[in-house]
Amino acid sequence: MACLATVMVLNFGFIFFRRRLRDCRKANVEQRAKACPRAPITAVVPCYLPNEQYIIEETIEWIMERVESPGDLTLMIVYNTPKDLPEIEKRLQVLEQKNDWPYGRTLKVHRVMESKSKAANLNEALRLVSDEYVIIYDADHHPDRQSLMLLWEKMVRLDQDCVQGSYYMRNLRQNQFGCSPACTFPCLSRIIDAEFFLDWFFSKLITRTFFMGKGYFSGSNALWRSSVLGGKTFSEDAQTEDVDMAIQQLLDGRRIEFCPESRSGELAPMNMAALWKQRLRWTIGWDETSLKHSGAFTDSGRLSLRARFGLVWTFLVR
Template sequence: MADFLLYMSLFIIWFMLFYHMFLMQGGYLHHRRHRELKAAWEKDPGELPSFSILIPAHNEDMVIADTLKAMAALQYPKDRLEVIVVNDNSSDATGEIVEGFAARYSFIHAVHTRPPEGGKGKSGALNQGLKRASGDVIAVYDADNTPEPDAVWYLALGLNKDPDAGAVVGKFRVQNGGRNLLTRLINMETLTFQWLAQAGRWFWFRMATIPGTNFAIRREILDELGGWDEKALSEDTELSFRVYNLGWHIRFFPAAVTWEQEPETLNVWWKQRMRWARGNEYVIGKYLLGLHRLKHRKITLDLFYFLFTYLLFFTGILLSHAIFVTNLFVDLDLTIGMVSYVLLVTGFLLFLVEVLLALSLERGQLTLKNAGTAVLMYFTYSQLWLALVVHATFLEAKRMLTKQEVTWYKTQRFQTSGRETVKKEKRAKSS
């Protein structure tokens, strides 16, 4: 029995490792070709559409001013731009700060919500903002984001030049990546995700996942879909599947860059990632049960990718770990012997190559310090994800059985120092 479980777990793990290697190759090729495409599109951008930027904000007085300064600095025709900040049942000074910017800039507007319409979470706030938006294109930024001045222009360019794209997603960078070990690990995680999962899937399959920020979607699509699913903790992933099901594709266009703040403490990271994991498992359950009703079968590829990542892949790793540890104390009479150790070491080396390749695609990221951190990442951060997904699966199963309502966790923000802001600006100029 132990042999069978070990072989099964190794098959699942190596299936995903080979798939990730395939995606990473696509991400590298997309990086090489992207600059030529970007330069060609810039020569004839076409008529820019009217843009409505939605910023959901609940108790964001620590970061919202920097975000609105970035909005004011956007290089986009202001007569075709509106920024709608949804001050969603805040109890701090968020509303006053937003009103101050609205008084100074005619294209910035404040929407204040209170229960029963307000306080339902990000999806609810976005739906309230959508009701007041007038643009042909809807863009979303989180309240801790500072997009580069040309970010929205590039999102518009992507939609103009790709009429089959229902949405265009940009790239996000970690604003506080050098604050401590955790933020350095998150920085490497986000870069690997974007160049592996986003760029790789786009290159091979013309697919990408809408993130929670720095994306633009055609207004007609949101109207047809009825806005965001307010039951979804991962409203971005859920929206992606519905866009696919209408027959559109989602383009990854890394020229549009925003900078965002990431958790600086393990407790905040755990709560944020728990929401992500539970939200993605909700999406898996929702669409797996309704698989026969999906109009466009191409999205099953993404559905099974999430299924393998959040359930089967982590189950395989958990099984292999359990068998490895048990065999140290009890002889399980495994026939695979030393081959299993060779496979484990090779798997670790492949993980390391993927991370380092992703870092090499961003200027200044492939350093000796980051290489050492990548080694540490495998034995600490990645294993922490394993524990988190196990816990998230238990909580989501419990919620479904007891029919509990989901509770939105708003990520805690941290004060941004002027020193980090200067560093971020210097990095942006150098790249």
């Protein structure tokens, strides 16, 4: 009982601390964000439709109706599917034709016929983007209302090529204590949420401050200059195309900053088997991509000694 009580106290203490920290950091930044110049932005959501057909409509409505933007917002859904899915594809077409979205926003839905990967979907989207700025979200992401404004404010203020926001688990109540669905691990989503918080608000900031001197792209909830991101292609062979893109951009000396207070909620794996598969793919992809580019970590003439050391630490040692 004593152990259980201790865990409960630590859990509630963590939640309290996280909320207070978030509120303090966001208070003044939100005001500055609204004072920044306006700019049109395209939000890109890659989607593997067979797996994400049950959540993509909710994500569309969430982004179109709730997320604040510094200017006109176009949401582009780029999806692939090995076979036709008439019902969901028809519903997506209906949403695309809708002309009464808030603030005059536009939805574009594009099927990438030859695609077999998220990377191919993203590459196709970047060919279609015409706005100066682009932000990437995963299909399960529900960004906080002010998240895009916070990214935009930091990009303008610090003149960055990319600003990377953070993630948290938004399905905490679906996977905790005795209310867990069958075959799930109790509190799994809360454990992952705590891990993500420590990673974004401590580990990544330490890496940025003491090792690399800059942040790096983490795949989703990241605002880019379209010309910079479109100048490279996502690797269709990589297990983790985001890590591959991050290394490519860092080797080119791009300016990337973290903005952990810009938060986006994603769905946590609902059981240990799903978590194991996810983390195994991340591990294989991280090692595969890091080793692929490792020779360039010390050869690139564009990088300072600190930046080279940061690359070695972040992608090889850590």
